[in-house]
Amino acid sequence: MRKPKGDGEMTSSTPEPAPEGIGPAGRRLWDAISREYELEEHELVLLRQAVRVADTCTDLQAMLDRDGLLLRDRIHPASVELRQQRLLLGRLIVALRVPLGDTGDEEDAPRTQYRGLRGPYAPRGLHAVDGDRA
Numbered sequence: 791m792r793k794p795k796g797d798g799e800m801t802s803s804t805p806e807p808a809p810e811g812i813g814p815a816g817r818r819l820w821d822a823i824s825r826e827y828e829l830e831e832h833e834l835v836l837l838r839q840a841v842r843v844a845d846t847c848t849d850l851q852a853m854l855d856r857d858g859l860l861l862r863d864r865i866h867p868a869s870v871e872l873r874q875q876r877l878l879l880g881r882l883i884v885a886l887r888v889p890l891g892d893t894g895d896e897e898d899a900p901r902t903q904y905r906g907l908r909g910p911y912a913p914r915g916l917h918a919v920d921g922d923r924a
Contacts, residue, residue, distance in 0.1 A: 809838050815848040816841030823888060833886055840882040847875050 806829065808820045820841045823829070829837060850872040859866055 806834055809841060812841050813845040813848060816845040819844045823886070827888075836882055836886050840879060840886065843875055843879045843882060847872060847879060850875060 805824055808817060808824070812820065820837065823837055850868045853868040854866055854872065857866055857868070859869060861867070
């Protein structure tokens with residue numbers, strides 16, 4: 791599980807280096823999360839994907855800024871892809887369960903994001919099975 795760094799515990803692990811070839815948006819996301827938290831391997835996998843998606847969003851936005859929203863009287867394909875990449879980035883961030891920050895609670899513990907599966911990813915038609923019935 792992810793723990794905030796600097797809570798009085800000595801950490802023997804060295805910070806994980808950022809993936810090679812990431813852009814400024816990915817670097818900012820990597821630094822913001824890796825500076826604050828110790829990540830386990832499965833969380834590092836999610837973060838590596840998230841920084842690449844953040845860079846993709848930046849590139850797609852630059853295409854839209856350059857070409858405009860319409861391309862040959864149709865919606866720019868980059869607009870559609872940008873929307874999909876932003877959804878993916880949001881899901882990756884939620885999967886990382888990054889705390890939301892100061893919630894005003896007296897315990898001074900940050901609240902963690904958690905959302906169940908929704909939309910096409912939510913299981914449907916599942917019902918509890920009573921094992922006592924024959």
